[in-house]
Amino acid sequence: MVSTGASKSPLADLASFSGVEFLLTLEGDKQKHDSWGLENAEKVADWVRMSSKHLRELGELLNAGQLQRVEGSGPQRYIVTVSSKGRDLCVGFHRSMSQDIMRETIKKIVSKWVS
Numbered sequence: 001m002v003s004t005g006a007s008k009s010p011l012a013d014l015a016s017f018s019g020v021e022f023l024l025t026l027e028g029d030k031q032k033h034d035s036w037g038l039e040n041a042e043k044v045a046d047w048v049r050m051s052s053k054h055l056r057e058l059g060e061l062l063n064a065g066q067l068q069r070v071e072g073s074g075p076q077r078y079i080v081t082v083s084s085k086g087r088d089l090c091v092g093f094h095r096s097m098s099q100d101i102m103r104e105t106i107k108k109i110v111s112k113w114v115s
Contacts, residue, residue: 010034011023011025011034011035011036012036013112014036014091014109014112014113015036015037017105017108017109018097018101018105019093019094019096019097019101019102019105020037020091020092020093020105020109021037021077021092021093021094022035022036022037022038022044022090022091022092023035023036023037023089023090023091023092024036024038024041024044024045024048024089024090024091025087025088025089025090025113026045026048026049026087026088026089026090027086027087028086028087033045037092044090048081048088048090049088051070051081052067052070052081052083052088055067055070066083067083068082068083068084069081069082069083073095073099074095075095076095077092077093077094077095078092078093078094078095078097078099078102079091079092079093080093080102080106082106082110082113084110084113084114085114089109089110089113091106091109093105093106
């Protein structure tokens with residue numbers, strides 16, 4: 001992953017949390033996004049939009065309420081997507097992090113992001 005313009009990105013502050021590999025923010029249904037630490041942010045943004053859309057539709061079908069957070073893990077990293085006020089935040093964490101620490105860290109990141 002490459003961080004381009006990290007010092008100029010408003011996400012650089014959020015990226016300072018331990019274990020953060022990348023960050024991506026999306027503005028609702030608009031095609032606008034901002035990223036830190038991603039080589040191909042457009043592909044990740046498209047994936048987050050598509051996944052969130054399908055999960056929201058499933059939630060409506062099941063009357064499960066609003067989509068607030070999705071967590072996933074793979075062999076290389078944890079990914080957490082959080083939705084708030086029509087915006088989405090996607091954070092990639094190093095896989096070596098424990099899930100407990102990752103969950104505490106995402107709480108701090110989200111608190112800073114929504115403020």
